[in-house]
Amino acid sequence: xxxxxxSLIALLCLSSTLxxxxxxxxxxxxxxxxxxxxxxxxxxxxxxxxxxxxxxxLAFPAWxxxxxxxxxxxxxxxxxxxxxxxxxxxSGGQYNWRIKRETVFVExxxxxxxxxxxxxxxxxxxxxxSFSTLIGGGLDTPLTRHIAYRVGGDFQYAYFxxxxxQNAPYRIPGLPTYFGRISSGLVWKF
Numbered sequence: 676x677x678x679x680x681x682s683l684i685a686l687l688c689l690s691s692t693l694x695x696x697x698x699x700x701x702x703x704x705x706x707x708x709x710x711x712x713x714x715x716x717x718x719x720x721x722x723x724x725x726x727x728x729x730x731x732x733l734a735f736p737a738w739x740x741x742x743x744x745x746x747x748x749x750x751x752x753x754x755x756x757x758x759x760x761x762x763x764x765x766s767g768g769q770y771n772w773r774i775k776r777e778t779v780f781v782e783x784x785x786x787x788x789x790x791x792x793x794x795x796x797x798x799x800x801x802x803x804x805s806f807s808t809l810i811g812g813g814l815d816t817p818l819t820r821h822i823a824y825r826v827g828g829d830f831q832y833a834y835f836x837x838x839x840x841q842n843a844p845y846r847i848p849g850l851p852t853y854f855g856r857i858s859s860g861l862v863w864k865f
Contacts, residue, residue: 701821701864701865702736702737702865703733703734703735703736703864703865704732704733704734704742704862704863704864705731705732705733705734705862705863705865706730706731706732706733706734706825706860706861706862706863707729707730707731707732707860707861708729708730708731708825708858708859708860708861709727709728709729709730709858709859709860710727710728710729710730710748710750710856710857710858711725711726711727711728711856711857711858712725712726712727712728712750712761712831712854712855712856713725713854713855713856714726714851714854715752715753715754715755715759715851716759716761716790716794716801716833716835716850716851717754717755717757717759717794717795717796717799717801717850718754718755718851719796719847719848719849719850719851720849722754722755722796723754723851724752724753724754724759725752726750726751726752726759726761727750727751727752728748728749728750728751728761729748729749730746730747730748730856730858730860731746731747731748732744732745732746732747733745734769737771740770740771740772741768741769741770742768742769742770742771743766743767743768743769744766744767744768744769744782744784745764745765745766746763746764746765746766746784746786746809747762747763747764747765748762748763748765748856748858749761749762749763754796755796755797756796756797756798757793757794757795757796757797757798757799758791758793758794758798759790759791759794760790760791760794761788761789761790761791761833762788762789762790763786763787763788763789763807763809763831763833764786764787764788765784765785765786765787765807765808765809766784766785766786767782767783767784767785767786767809768782768783768784769781769782770782776816776817777814777815777816777817778814778815778823779812779813779814779815780812780813780814780815781811781812782809782810782811782812782829783808783809783810784808784809784810785806785807785808785809786806786807787804787805787806787807788804788805788806788807788833788835789803789804789805790802790803790804790805790835791803794835795837799837800837800838800842801835801836801837801838802835802836802837802838802844805833805834805835806833806834807831807832807833808831808832809829809830809831809832809856810829810830811827811828811829811830811856812827812828812829813825813826813827813828813858814826814827815862818861821863821864821865822861822862822863822864823861823862823864824859824860824861824862825858825859825860825861825862826858826859827856827857827858827859828855828856828857828858829855829856829857829858830853830854830855830856831853831854831855831856832852832853832854833852833854834852835850836850837850
Protein backbone atom coordinates (compact mmCIF):
# COMPACT_ATOMS: atom_id res chain seq x y z
CA UNK A 676 0.00 0.00 0.00
CA UNK A 677 2.73 2.56 0.90
CA UNK A 678 4.58 1.81 -2.37
CA UNK A 679 1.40 2.50 -4.38
CA UNK A 680 0.84 5.75 -2.50
CA UNK A 681 4.47 6.76 -3.04
CA SER A 682 4.19 5.91 -6.77
CA LEU A 683 1.03 7.99 -7.08
CA ILE A 684 2.63 11.00 -5.32
CA ALA A 685 5.77 10.69 -7.48
CA LEU A 686 3.67 10.52 -10.65
CA LEU A 687 1.68 13.62 -9.68
CA CYS A 688 4.82 15.61 -8.79
CA LEU A 689 6.63 14.56 -11.97
CA SER A 690 3.68 15.46 -14.22
CA SER A 691 3.31 18.91 -12.64
CA THR A 692 7.06 19.54 -13.05
CA LEU A 693 6.96 18.57 -16.73
CA UNK A 694 3.89 20.76 -17.25
CA UNK A 695 5.65 23.75 -15.67
CA UNK A 696 8.70 23.29 -17.94
CA UNK A 697 6.78 23.22 -21.22
CA UNK A 698 6.10 26.73 -22.52
CA UNK A 699 2.47 26.99 -23.49
CA UNK A 700 1.77 29.28 -26.44
CA UNK A 701 0.14 32.59 -25.63
CA UNK A 702 -3.62 32.53 -26.04
CA UNK A 703 -4.25 36.24 -26.63
CA UNK A 704 -2.07 38.94 -28.21
CA UNK A 705 -2.43 42.72 -27.88
CA UNK A 706 -0.20 44.83 -30.11
CA UNK A 707 0.44 48.58 -30.24
CA UNK A 708 3.02 50.60 -32.09
CA UNK A 709 4.14 53.04 -34.76
CA UNK A 710 3.00 52.72 -38.39
CA UNK A 711 4.35 54.29 -41.60
CA UNK A 712 2.25 54.45 -44.80
CA UNK A 713 4.20 54.85 -48.04
CA UNK A 714 2.04 57.53 -49.70
CA UNK A 715 -0.74 60.02 -49.02
CA UNK A 716 -4.17 59.37 -50.52
CA UNK A 717 -4.01 62.33 -52.90
CA UNK A 718 -0.35 61.70 -53.77
CA UNK A 719 -0.30 61.86 -57.56
CA UNK A 720 3.00 61.42 -59.39
CA UNK A 721 5.48 64.14 -58.44
CA UNK A 722 3.72 64.92 -55.18
CA UNK A 723 3.95 61.93 -52.89
CA UNK A 724 4.21 62.32 -49.10
CA UNK A 725 4.30 59.39 -46.67
CA UNK A 726 1.99 59.37 -43.65
CA UNK A 727 2.83 58.55 -40.02
CA UNK A 728 0.49 57.02 -37.49
CA UNK A 729 -0.23 54.20 -35.09
CA UNK A 730 -1.36 50.60 -35.32
CA UNK A 731 -3.14 48.46 -32.69
CA UNK A 732 -4.33 44.86 -32.93
CA LEU A 733 -6.03 42.14 -30.92
CA ALA A 734 -5.38 38.50 -31.88
CA PHE A 735 -7.63 35.79 -30.45
CA PRO A 736 -6.51 32.32 -29.26
CA ALA A 737 -4.90 30.20 -31.98
CA TRP A 738 -6.39 27.12 -33.60
CA UNK A 739 -3.64 25.10 -35.32
CA UNK A 740 -1.43 28.28 -35.39
CA UNK A 741 -4.20 30.31 -37.10
CA UNK A 742 -5.60 33.31 -35.20
CA UNK A 743 -8.52 35.65 -35.85
CA UNK A 744 -7.20 39.21 -35.70
CA UNK A 745 -8.74 42.70 -35.47
CA UNK A 746 -6.46 45.55 -36.58
CA UNK A 747 -7.00 49.30 -36.11
CA UNK A 748 -4.69 51.89 -37.66
CA UNK A 749 -4.70 55.66 -38.16
CA UNK A 750 -2.46 57.97 -40.19
CA UNK A 751 -2.01 61.74 -40.28
CA UNK A 752 -0.21 64.11 -42.59
CA UNK A 753 -0.61 66.86 -45.19
CA UNK A 754 -0.12 66.77 -48.96
CA UNK A 755 -0.97 69.32 -51.68
CA UNK A 756 -2.43 71.69 -49.08
CA UNK A 757 -4.94 69.15 -47.77
CA UNK A 758 -5.01 67.25 -44.46
CA UNK A 759 -4.85 63.47 -44.62
CA UNK A 760 -6.54 61.83 -41.60
CA UNK A 761 -7.20 58.16 -42.31
CA UNK A 762 -8.56 55.41 -40.04
CA UNK A 763 -8.79 51.70 -40.93
CA UNK A 764 -10.68 48.87 -39.22
CA UNK A 765 -9.61 45.48 -40.58
CA SER A 766 -10.09 41.86 -39.55
CA GLY A 767 -8.96 38.50 -40.81
CA GLY A 768 -6.44 35.76 -40.12
CA GLN A 769 -2.89 35.57 -38.83
CA TYR A 770 -0.84 32.38 -39.20
CA ASN A 771 2.18 31.88 -36.88
CA TRP A 772 5.36 29.78 -37.23
CA ARG A 773 7.62 29.36 -34.27
CA ILE A 774 11.34 29.17 -35.13
CA LYS A 775 13.37 28.64 -31.95
CA ARG A 776 12.63 31.78 -29.87
CA GLU A 777 11.23 33.89 -32.73
CA THR A 778 7.74 33.82 -34.17
CA VAL A 779 7.20 34.55 -37.87
CA PHE A 780 3.66 35.37 -39.00
CA VAL A 781 1.70 36.12 -42.16
CA GLU A 782 -1.65 37.90 -42.20
CA UNK A 783 -4.53 38.63 -44.54
CA UNK A 784 -7.11 41.22 -43.48
CA UNK A 785 -10.14 42.96 -45.02
CA UNK A 786 -12.25 45.83 -43.79
CA UNK A 787 -13.12 49.48 -44.13
CA UNK A 788 -11.14 52.70 -44.34
CA UNK A 789 -12.30 56.20 -43.50
CA UNK A 790 -10.83 59.52 -44.56
CA UNK A 791 -11.60 63.16 -43.78
CA UNK A 792 -13.96 64.92 -46.25
CA UNK A 793 -11.50 67.46 -47.73
CA UNK A 794 -8.58 65.13 -48.51
CA UNK A 795 -8.24 66.00 -52.23
CA UNK A 796 -5.62 68.40 -53.58
CA UNK A 797 -6.21 71.97 -52.31
CA UNK A 798 -8.93 70.59 -50.00
CA UNK A 799 -11.10 69.21 -52.81
CA UNK A 800 -13.96 67.13 -51.32
CA UNK A 801 -13.58 63.38 -51.54
CA UNK A 802 -15.41 60.20 -50.67
CA UNK A 803 -14.85 59.29 -47.03
CA UNK A 804 -15.14 55.47 -47.04
CA SER A 805 -13.41 52.68 -48.92
CA PHE A 806 -13.11 48.90 -48.89
CA SER A 807 -9.58 47.96 -47.86
CA THR A 808 -7.39 44.85 -47.83
CA LEU A 809 -4.04 44.15 -46.23
CA ILE A 810 -1.58 41.30 -46.88
CA GLY A 811 1.75 41.00 -45.12
CA GLY A 812 3.71 39.53 -42.28
CA GLY A 813 6.36 40.09 -39.68
CA LEU A 814 8.55 38.84 -36.90
CA ASP A 815 8.08 38.73 -33.11
CA THR A 816 11.23 38.70 -30.96
CA PRO A 817 10.61 37.91 -27.27
CA LEU A 818 11.91 40.44 -24.74
CA THR A 819 10.37 38.81 -21.67
CA ARG A 820 8.03 35.89 -21.12
CA HIS A 821 4.93 37.95 -22.02
CA ILE A 822 6.34 40.89 -24.03
CA ALA A 823 7.75 40.73 -27.58
CA TYR A 824 9.01 43.30 -30.05
CA ARG A 825 7.20 43.13 -33.42
CA VAL A 826 8.36 44.35 -36.83
CA GLY A 827 5.95 44.02 -39.74
CA GLY A 828 5.65 44.88 -43.40
CA ASP A 829 2.37 44.91 -45.29
CA PHE A 830 0.85 45.67 -48.68
CA GLN A 831 -2.43 47.63 -48.34
CA TYR A 832 -5.14 48.38 -50.91
CA ALA A 833 -7.67 51.24 -50.51
CA TYR A 834 -9.78 52.80 -53.29
CA PHE A 835 -10.82 56.35 -52.33
CA UNK A 836 -12.50 58.57 -54.94
CA UNK A 837 -12.98 62.32 -55.19
CA UNK A 838 -16.53 63.71 -54.92
CA UNK A 839 -17.87 65.63 -57.92
CA UNK A 840 -21.16 67.39 -58.56
CA GLN A 841 -23.98 65.93 -56.44
CA ASN A 842 -21.28 63.84 -54.70
CA ALA A 843 -20.80 61.57 -57.72
CA PRO A 844 -17.47 59.77 -57.21
CA TYR A 845 -14.72 60.17 -59.80
CA ARG A 846 -11.01 59.38 -60.00
CA ILE A 847 -8.19 61.23 -61.65
CA PRO A 848 -5.28 59.31 -63.20
CA GLY A 849 -2.48 58.71 -60.75
CA LEU A 850 -4.44 58.60 -57.49
CA PRO A 851 -2.84 55.80 -55.47
CA THR A 852 -4.68 52.65 -54.49
CA TYR A 853 -1.75 50.50 -53.33
CA PHE A 854 0.31 51.39 -50.27
CA GLY A 855 3.23 49.90 -48.37
CA ARG A 856 2.97 49.81 -44.59
CA ILE A 857 5.78 49.29 -42.09
CA SER A 858 5.01 48.97 -38.40
CA SER A 859 6.90 48.21 -35.20
CA GLY A 860 5.89 48.03 -31.56
CA LEU A 861 5.30 45.80 -28.57
CA VAL A 862 3.12 42.70 -28.27
CA TRP A 863 1.68 41.60 -24.95
CA LYS A 864 1.06 37.85 -25.02
CA PHE A 865 -1.13 36.37 -22.29
